[in-house]
Amino acid sequence: MTSFDIKRFRNVARWDLTVNRSFYIKAVSSIFFLMALPFVFSVLYTFAVWIFTDQVNVCRHEILFMAMLYIFIYAWMLIGGYTFHNLLTRQSRIAELTLPASNLEKYLWHTLLTVIGTFIVAFLSMTVVDVAQYLFAGVLKGFGNSHSIVVGIFSDFPELWEFIGSSKFPNMGHLIAVWLIWYIADIGIYVLGNAIKYKYNVILTILFKWVLSMAASVVCIVVIAFFADSIAEAFKTRGTPTIFNFLSSFPWIFTGYALGIAFNILIWWAAYRFYTRAQITSNRNI
Amino acid sequence: MIAIKNLTFGYNKRSNVLDDFSLEFKAGGIYGLLGKNGTGKSTLLYLMMGLLRPQQGRVEVDGIDTAKRDPLTLSDMFIVPEEYDLPVIPLMDYVKVIRPFYPRFSEDLLERCLANFDMDKHVNLGSLSMGQKKKVYMCVALATNTRFLLMDEPTNGLDILSKSQFRKAVITGMTDDKTIIVSTHQVHDVEKLLDHVVIIETNKVLHNAPLVEDDEPIDLEKLFIKVVDNQ
Numbered sequence: 001m002t003s004f005d006i007k008r009f010r011n012v013a014r015w016d017l018t019v020n021r022s023f024y025i026k027a028v029s030s031i032f033f034l035m036a037l038p039f040v041f042s043v044l045y046t047f048a049v050w051i052f053t054d055q056v057n058v059c060r061h062e063i064l065f066m067a068m069l070y071i072f073i074y075a076w077m078l079i080g081g082y083t084f085h086n087l088l089t090r091q092s093r094i095a096e097l098t099l100p101a102s103n104l105e106k107y108l109w110h111t112l113l114t115v116i117g118t119f120i121v122a123f124l125s126m127t128v129v130d131v132a133q134y135l136f137a138g139v140l141k142g143f144g145n146s147h148s149i150v151v152g153i154f155s156d157f158p159e160l161w162e163f164i165g166s167s168k169f170p171n172m173g174h175l176i177a178v179w180l181i182w183y184i185a186d187i188g189i190y191v192l193g194n195a196i197k198y199k200y201n202v203i204l205t206i207l208f209k210w211v212l213s214m215a216a217s218v219v220c221i222v223v224i225a226f227f228a229d230s231i232a233e234a235f236k237t238r239g240t241p242t243i244f245n246f247l248s249s250f251p252w253i254f255t256g257y258a259l260g261i262a263f264n265i266l267i268w269w270a271a272y273r274f275y276t277r278a279q280i281t282s283n284r285n286i
Numbered sequence: 287m288i289a290i291k292n293l294t295f296g297y298n299k300r301s302n303v304l305d306d307f308s309l310e311f312k313a314g315g316i317y318g319l320l321g322k323n324g325t326g327k328s329t330l331l332y333l334m335m336g337l338l339r340p341q342q343g344r345v346e347v348d349g350i351d352t353a354k355r356d357p358l359t360l361s362d363m364f365i366v367p368e369e370y371d372l373p374v375i376p377l378m379d380y381v382k383v384i385r386p387f388y389p390r391f392s393e394d395l396l397e398r399c400l401a402n403f404d405m406d407k408h409v410n411l412g413s414l415s416m417g418q419k420k421k422v423y424m425c426v427a428l429a430t431n432t433r434f435l436l437m438d439e440p441t442n443g444l445d446i447l448s449k450s451q452f453r454k455a456v457i458t459g460m461t462d463d464k465t466i467i468v469s470t471h472q473v474h475d476v477e478k479l480l481d482h483v484v485i486i487e488t489n490k491v492l493h494n495a496p497l498v499e500d501d502e503p504i505d506l507e508k509l510f511i512k513v514v515d516n517q
Contacts, residue, residue, distance in 0.1 A: 008357065008387075015383040019373040091371040097337055100361035100387040276355075280337040281297060 003102045012101045012109045016086070019095070023085060028121050034075050035125040038067035039133050046140070058137045061130075061147045068129065068149075072122045073183075080190030081202035083114045084275065088198050093280045103276040111191060111268070115184070126150065174253045181260035188267035195274035287313050288334060288434065288465070293343035295326070295333060303329045305489035306343070313433070314462055315481040318497070319469040320510055325487050327469040328368065331436045334467075335365045347434065361388055366427045366437040372419050374412030381407075381426065388430040395459055396429035402455040403448065417443050424452065428459030435466045441475040449475050477506040485513050492517065 017024060042059035049057040086096035099106065130149040138146035163172070193205030224231065288311040296302035303326040311317055321327050332338045334345050336352035336359075345352045350359050373380060385391045400407055403421040414422060420443055427435055441449050456466065456479055468476050477497070483506065485493040493513045497504055 002357075005357075011383070011386045015387075018375060018379055018383040022374055089371065091367070091369065094337060094365065094367055094370065097355065098335055098360055098363070098365060100357045102357050103355060105357075277339065279339055280332060 003104045004108075005102075005105070008101045009105045009109060012099065012105050013113075015099065016109060016113075020086070027079075027082070031075065031079075031118065031121050032125040032128070034071050035068050035122060036129050036132075037071065038064050039129050039136075042133070043136065046136075056140050058141055059133075061133060061137070061149050061152065064129075064133055065149045065152070068126055072126075076118050076122065077183075077186050077190055078202055079118050080114055080187040081194050081205060083110045083191045084194045084198065084278075086110075087194075087278055090280055093278065097278060097280065103272075107272050107275050111271075114191065115187060171253055174257075178253065178256035178260055181257065181264060185260060185264045185267055188264060188271065192267050192271040192274065195271040195278075287311065287348065288467075289346045290330070290334070291343050291346065293330075293333060293345065294341045295329060295338060296341065302341075303488065304333075304340075307486075307489055307491075308343075309484065309486070309491050309494070311465055311467060311484075313465055316456070316460065316466045316468065316479050318473075318476055318480040318483045318506070319467055319486065320471075320473065320483060320506075321486045321492075322514060323471075327486065328438050330486070331365060331367075331438050331467070331469055334434075334436060335363060336360075337365075362432050363434045363436070364388075364427045364430045364432045366424055366435070366440055368439040368442060370419075370423060372411040372414075372423060374410070376410050377407055377422060380411060381429075384426070384430070388432060390431035392429050392431050395431065396425055398458050399425035399428050399455045402458060403451050417445065417448060420444060421448065421451075421455075424455065428455060431459075431464075433464055435464065437466065437468045437470075439470055439472070440468060441470065441472050453479050473506040473510060480506070483509070485510060487517065 038059075042064060046056070046058055049055055086092045096106065127150050134146050134148050189209060190202065190205050193201045193208070197204060290307060290309045293304050293307045294302055295304045303324070307326075307330075319327050319330070329338065333340055334347075334352060336345075336355045339353055347359050347363065350356055352359060352363075381391075381393070381396065385393075397407055400422070403425065405418065405421060405425075409418075409422070411419065411422065420440075424437075424440060427437075441452060444452060453476070460466065468480070470476055480497045483493065483495065483497050483504075484491060493509070497506070
């Protein structure tokens, strides 16, 4: 049995995008709507200020970008909870599970669509919103005062790289990489939640993560309390740690990478295992 | 050949729908799978397709365990469940995306089958009634030309004329190497079609024989009542 065949993988993609056309249209529209929300509010704000004060006050493009970025970071994670939308109903489970392709091909298609597809759609949505905000600001305040977010991102890349490599913030690049690895794992938690439970899985995953983070916080407090004396001693001799001098020390970075990669492997493998064990009988898989 | 070997399956821990159940479907012919309510006919079809995980035992299609959902095995099997949903897209778009998965897919067979039901291939699946969807899905199932075709209550929801058209459509799509297994309660709807009848109960096969005896067709309803009453 060939567990991965690129031609079959392509066929799975075509099949999924065709039979779930309406679902994907809704998904793309939802992402676009979420990304456009900050701009919609900024337009409302502009008109409100105009009506009440007679002044033209357009929201700065950096603020819009930050708002869209925050929305995207949370939305990307939650969208992981819709990875296996084909397992939601009994009928769609039959169609998905009897489709003559390997579990690996179907799993890879769904997860890649969640991780990479969402990113592409969000970026394209941001570009459309960017054009709208550029024109809006240009019309109201003149195009000399109007700035493009997307152009800004690309033109700021050299500065960003310089900032990442700067000696002022040692290992900043590593810190970002570790954060990204843990963020991908976070998406994986929602994917795993969807592989286990097909209904209400997003809410249940949020609750589960909340309980888990509370438990982790308690454990951290207990550990810190236990080592309080030696930590205080270290502060005296080495100075109070900041996020950069504390987290950037090599053992912490290494631990962050190692645990993050191990956790990713565990989460994505577990999601695959649950996916392969899916049955038609119920909306849960445990 | 489909071989069901010592299969045990239950939806909960208290009771099993199938208990140490064994049965073989030889290649070729139309099988009728009958049994009282709750004897596990639909469950058995799902287990054959690898849609359920047995607690014990296995189902093999040509020696391959169907629980593994091997793509090659799946490309030679198709199930028409009792209830299903079709995507809201034109039929030919649907055919275009499922056809690559079934190497023996026949568009000619699809057209002939649809003609049997007085239907056209240029329809949008979203605009069809439940009965029409059932006809279209059955035609797609026959057109996949898989060696094993499983149907769960295929005549439910069909009017009298459509039931007769259904029988004609199945005969149109039937070839010597195909095995069709029809699970049903509507014995009169399918008795003219069947070559073989299997009557099952939780842990045993009550009857497993060809439907023609001494060149005389058997009355399926009478046979069913006789077999079940003898238990």
